[in-house]
Amino acid sequence: MAEASSKDDLLQLIKRFGAYLTLKMSNFFPISLQNLDSRSVGAIAGFAVAIIFTWRLLRSSNGHQRQQPKRQMPAPSSSTSNVGLNSNEQSIPSGVCSSSEDLRAHNVVDEFFQPVKPTLGQIVRQKLSEGRKVTCRLLGIILEEYSPEDLQKRATVRSSVLEVLLEITKYCDLYLMETVLDDESEKRVLSALEDAGVFTSGGLVKDKVLFCSTENGRTSFVRQLEPDWHIDSNPEIITQLARFIKYQLHVAPIRHERSASNVFSSPSLEQFFGNI
CATH class of the missing domain: 3.40.50.1000 (HAD superfamily/HAD-like)
Structure with missing residues (x-):
């Protein structure tokens, strides 16, 4: 179940990433993208996501997980564990996760569109x-x-x-x-x-x-x-x-x-x- 949830989160993040990339490219190439249909724009965005950014996204996600310190906690009783788990799940609003994922996608795209210093x-x-x-x-x-x-x-x-x-x-x-x-x-x-x-x-x-x-x-x-x-x-x-x-x-x-x-x-x- 945890693995399936992780894949769903990654899929949602890539979708948000592609949407923001399409918007960014439309600002960067306003004339050419207006002449393209939705299928062409989607293909461009998908290609850019698949080739350039996905591996960086996965790498940064894995690096973040590796950097988190491990804390050993005493094993709680089954009843206490269930109560705490349910309480934590209810206390995290879904909007916070969505905003965090959008921000990560936006940051990666913005980094790509930074001007390159000429030699x-x-x-x-x-x-x-x-x-x-x-x-x-x-x-x-x-x-x-x-x-x-x-x-x-x-x-x-x-x-x-x-x-x-x-x-x-x-x-x-x-x-x-x-x-x-x-x-x-x-x-x-x-x-x-x-x-x-x-x-x-x-x-x-x-x-x-x-x-x-x-x-x-x-x-x-x-x-x-x-x-x-x-x-x-x-x-x-x-x-x-x-x-x-x-x-x-x-x-x-x-x-x-x-x-x-x-x-x-x-x-x-x-x-x-x-x-x-």
Whole structure:
């Protein structure tokens, strides 16, 4: 008898679960479900219940039973036991059980419909609007240094930008570029990028790190490459390229007014992609 009762309870719970799932899906897909007949909607709900949720429901139910502590009670007399059992059965309203079962079904469905957090790779592709070629300045964006004079002393890759940078190289044809004053600065930059592991992913090679002696040289590089996106910290270059490049990102500590509709701004490359 106890086993039959348990099966009936499970059947009722699955029925409530299916009804709520159908309602939830009608809210989630309002147009498509209106065009379906009741048999199609029932099939969708039944399939989702059978494949996705039933095993979780059974698992959570079994886990709950296992977690209940066992209490040993002295064996009561038969007359006392019968009286207590009848009293307990009468004291539990049927509405309470029904509400509890409905709540369990609702909670499982609500958990399934929670929004899924996108991965960094998905965010990069979305932010870049499916652009496949990107050019990016090094100073102040990839490197901690801010001037060509700094590169004559040292070159340091910003650790916070590495994850985003490597994700861009997986999806885009990336070119890094910078103005330098001597050959030693070039070697110093390449060594810093190599030590940081930028070239190990296979998406970026040393031949795609370009150097020039003037800011105008960098502008010329960008126009020749014709990228979908250019990332720079020099507002003058951003302005000059606005009518030639589809999208630009101006990286600056202080947010500037947009010089054009296709120019975006952010305090850092990683903040633009929300990776902070």
